[in-house]
Amino acid sequence: MRIGELSARTGIPVPTIKYYVREGLLPAGELSSPNQARYEESHERRLRLIRGLLEVGGLSVAAIREVLAAVDDKEQPVHKMLGTVADRLVPAVGREEPDAETALARTKVARLVAARGWNVEPGCPAGEALASTLAALSRAGHGRFEEVLDAYAEAAERVASADLAYVAQTVAREDLVESVAVGTVLGDTMFAALRRLAQESGSARAHALP
Amino acid sequence: MRIGELSARTGIPVPTIKYYVREGLLPAGELSSPNQARYEESHERRLRLIRGLLEVGGLSVAAIREVLAAVDDKEQPVHKMLGTVADRLVPAVGREEPDAETALARTKVARLVAARGWNVEPGCPAGEALASTLAALSRAGHGRFEEVLDAYAEAAERVASADLAYVAQTVAREDLVESVAVGTVLGDTMFAALRRLAQESGSARAHALP
Numbered sequence: 001m002r003i004g005e006l007s008a009r010t011g012i013p014v015p016t017i018k019y020y021v022r023e024g025l026l027p028a029g030e031l032s033s034p035n036q037a038r039y040e041e042s043h044e045r046r047l048r049l050i051r052g053l054l055e056v057g058g059l060s061v062a063a064i065r066e067v068l069a070a071v072d073d074k075e076q077p078v079h080k081m082l083g084t085v086a087d088r089l090v091p092a093v094g095r096e097e098p099d100a101e102t103a104l105a106r107t108k109v110a111r112l113v114a115a116r117g118w119n120v121e122p123g124c125p126a127g128e129a130l131a132s133t134l135a136a137l138s139r140a141g142h143g144r145f146e147e148v149l150d151a152y153a154e155a156a157e158r159v160a161s162a163d164l165a166y167v168a169q170t171v172a173r174e175d176l177v178e179s180v181a182v183g184t185v186l187g188d189t190m191f192a193a194l195r196r197l198a199q200e201s202g203s204a205r206a207h208a209l210p
Numbered sequence: 211m212r213i214g215e216l217s218a219r220t221g222i223p224v225p226t227i228k229y230y231v232r233e234g235l236l237p238a239g240e241l242s243s244p245n246q247a248r249y250e251e252s253h254e255r256r257l258r259l260i261r262g263l264l265e266v267g268g269l270s271v272a273a274i275r276e277v278l279a280a281v282d283d284k285e286q287p288v289h290k291m292l293g294t295v296a297d298r299l300v301p302a303v304g305r306e307e308p309d310a311e312t313a314l315a316r317t318k319v320a321r322l323v324a325a326r327g328w329n330v331e332p333g334c335p336a337g338e339a340l341a342s343t344l345a346a347l348s349r350a351g352h353g354r355f356e357e358v359l360d361a362y363a364e365a366a367e368r369v370a371s372a373d374l375a376y377v378a379q380t381v382a383r384e385d386l387v388e389s390v391a392v393g394t395v396l397g398d399t400m401f402a403a404l405r406r407l408a409q410e411s412g413s414a415r416a417h418a419l420p
Contacts, residue, residue: 011309045351052350082413086406099221118411126406133399140262141255142392144376151372152397153404155365160408162361164416166354182352184409187362188402189343194363195401196296196336196394198370201328203292206374 003029006039010047017047023061025050025068049178053185063088071177082180089184090125105134108146116153163187213239216249220257227257233271235260235278259388263395273298281387292390299394300335315344318356326363373397 007014020026026046029037046068053059053067070076070085109131113120120127137145163183170176217224230236236256239247256278263269263277280286280295319341323330330337347355373393380386 048350052346052352055346079413083410086410090403090406113407116408116411118407119414120407120410124407124410126403126410130400130403130407133396133403136262136265137392137396140258140392140396142262142389142396145389145393145396148369148372148376148393148397149400151368152401153408155368156401156404156408158361158365159358159405160412162358163405163409164412166358168416179352179355182347182350183355183358184406186343186347186350186352186355187358187405188398190340190359191362191366191401191405192398193300193336193340193343194366195369195373195397196300197323197328197330197334197340198326198363198366199373199394200293200296200330200334200336201326202370202374203289204329206378 001039003037003039006043006047009044010051012047012051020047020050024065025061049182052182058189059185067181071181078176081177085177085180086184087125089181090129099135101135101138102131105131105138108134112149112153116157159187159191211249213247213249216253216257219254220261222257222261230257230260234275235271259392262392268399269395277391281391288386291387295387295390296394297335299391300339309345311345311348312341315341315348318344322359322363326367369397369401 001009003014003017006012007017010017017026021028026043029039029043032038050064050068053064054061059067066088067085070081070088073081076084106127109127110122112130113122113127134143134146137143166183167176167179170179211219213224213227216222217227220227227236231238236253239249239253242248260274260278263274264271269277276298277295280291280298283291286294316337319337320332322340323332323337344353344356347353376393377386377389380389
């Protein structure tokens, strides 16, 4: 199809599509004449993925470029590739110089990982993100919020097992990474919205609202 | 204390503190002489909160200003004030013109809310955020990810009930809003990190890694 049809099908303006091509997010169409490029179904699908990651996932263009590069790199073994994608999707946390709070938070993370019997590498990006969050809670004077940690960890196990069951249905390599990327990013947004709905409902009940 | 001591105690540079004052995030210190302002413990606590919301929560200065305004507005009844804070903390989603996907997603959200017996207003920001996420999943060709929705909703109920139990321990009005703001924002980050740890562990097991 021509770029105009690609734009009509996806609802993404032509200049935006050209911008994605320049930024390396979308492969260029195949030239069918010196002034005209032909786009395939695969372009349409990728555009929808880019839009989902950008608009709902809130990822930067740079982060999307990295995720898509992992989708397209057929050399990496599957487990490694999924790990790469997952690490890039860890939410950004303040990259400060580690202080006493951070050191203490790291030991708490190690204790939690051991208590749950989780098979993860010490110092992996997700563990560091958790340590940074605990350190930030403590610095903000809300270290006591840690008391929810066990309930959160148990809920996270349920969510992760639903995630893995979903991903396990997918066989093709490209689709697998895409499922992980989409499910991880949009799954965070989805869980955050559900958590707020459940909070509002619980709060309304506690205050005996109609 | 003087601004220099406030900076030393919090590790936040003096120009940054002055910027927060200009932006309305931090009340100005009380002038003790024409060139010198005095800061209190309350300034120190608020600075730590701002830093936590900014660096770990990833909130914009504008969003932090709104959250802090709700903390400081003593006129609102508690439940309403907490609702205001919660609504402002709903993660940003693409504010597009509602399309057919959005309309369908809204009916799915309404069905889920009814099935769980949640007491929430139709069209509340969290419900809209969930509908936008479902619509984005569908547009990205991953509508099938919805099959995890029930597992997520159940996990969200557990997390929300831990959240509410934590908040219920707090009595003073200012602390309450602060707990909700900090717990909501940092709770998202914390859960996202835990979800990734549990995913990595589950994935390592599934691939029989050591």
